[in-house]
Amino acid sequence: MKARVTVTLKNGVLDPQGKAIEGALKSFGLEGIGSVRQGKVFDIEVDTADKARAEALLKQACEKLLANTVVENYKVEVVG
Amino acid sequence: MRAAVITFPGINRQDDIARAFTLAGGEAVHAWHADTALPGGTDVVVLPGGFSYGDYLRCGAIAARAPIMDAVRAHAAKGGYVLAVCNGFQIACEAGLLPGVLMRNAGLKFVCRMQHLKVQRGDTDFTRHYQAGQVIEVCIAHGEGNYVTDDETLARLEGEGRVAFRYCDAAGDETKRNPNGSRNAIAGVYSENLRVLGMMPHPENLVESLVGGTDGLGLFQSLVKAA
Numbered sequence: 001m002k003a004r005v006t007v008t009l010k011n012g013v014l015d016p017q018g019k020a021i022e023g024a025l026k027s028f029g030l031e032g033i034g035s036v037r038q039g040k041v042f043d044i045e046v047d048t049a050d051k052a053r054a055e056a057l058l059k060q061a062c063e064k065l066l067a068n069t070v071v072e073n074y075k076v077e078v079v080g
Numbered sequence: 081m082r083a084a085v086i087t088f089p090g091i092n093r094q095d096d097i098a099r100a101f102t103l104a105g106g107e108a109v110h111a112w113h114a115d116t117a118l119p120g121g122t123d124v125v126v127l128p129g130g131f132s133y134g135d136y137l138r139c140g141a142i143a144a145r146a147p148i149m150d151a152v153r154a155h156a157a158k159g160g161y162v163l164a165v166c167n168g169f170q171i172a173c174e175a176g177l178l179p180g181v182l183m184r185n186a187g188l189k190f191v192c193r194m195q196h197l198k199v200q201r202g203d204t205d206f207t208r209h210y211q212a213g214q215v216i217e218v219c220i221a222h223g224e225g226n227y228v229t230d231d232e233t234l235a236r237l238e239g240e241g242r243v244a245f246r247y248c249d250a251a252g253d254e255t256k257r258n259p260n261g262s263r264n265a266i267a268g269v270y271s272e273n274l275r276v277l278g279m280m281p282h283p284e285n286l287v288e289s290l291v292g293g294t295d296g297l298g299l300f301q302s303l304v305k306a307a
Contacts, residue, residue, distance in 0.1 A: 013183070014261065016184050016185070016186055016188050016261075017188065020188055065137070065141065065145060068138055068141065068174065068181055070179075070181050070228075070229070071181050071183065071228060
């Protein structure tokens with residue numbers, strides 16, 4: 001199965017990279033850009049056809065390595 | 081006193097810090113990240129600086145899960161000393177040996193320069209060769225040294241006297257010269273039992289007058305005497 005894990009910074013954690021990107025976008029004169037927070041996306045192939053098992057496995061992967069839960073949140077989506 | 085300096089792929093300061101221990105009168109041996117046990121008789125585990133795994137994913141994140149780290153955690157759990165410098169500090173935080181996270185510098189730039197620090201207390205096994213409130217000059221070289229914790233953890237660190245060093249200017253003003261945006265200008269923190277020290281600055285660079293000063297030597301002398 002294919003899955004996508006998204007890791008984002010928790011609210012309130014300073015994101016200087018996001019701020020720099022936000023500044024660059026605004027400098028183009030693009031109307032309507034509010035704020036930017038940068039995160040990470042992992043596309044992962046899982047060797048199981050069981051959706052619940054895949055989700056449990058990826059949750060473990062996030063807790064063990066992919067996210068630092070002190071400052072980051074994660075979301076697991078099994079896309080089939 | 082025997083220090084075991086652990087090398088991970090991409091670490092590059094292992095020889096400098098081993099040399100600092102030798103200059104201070106200790107013995108330094110090298111250990112490898114894929115080992116599962118520390119060298120016999122290890123008193124101090126050293127996590128040196130560098131760029132383990134190219135800083136991929138998050139600084140120190142992959143090294144923190146290396147095979148040797150179980151032995152390092154066990155060493156710390158039974159009260160052994162751990163000195164974690166720069167990338168080593170990032171590894172120690174990722175490994176759960178110390179609270180907090182080191183995030184991208186607030187100014188987004190890699191900062192490499194001399195830096196004053198204020199020693200917060202002179203009564204730990206890492207700092208007995210210094211006085212509380214003493215200003216020392218060492219160097220820093222990092223892109224991700226912005227120390228972040230939640231408010232509760234920060235209050236606990238402050239309340240328990242677990243801030244080891246703060247960035248400051250030459251006059252000791254801790255509101256000036258914060259190089260990376262760290263909360264409360266924190267440059268280094270202790271574990272609860274004061275046996276694990278993580279710090280971003282490099283004391284091992286300042287151990288000989290020939291190369292710019294000896295303000296870092298006291299840390300190694302303190303440890304050699306204590307361990």
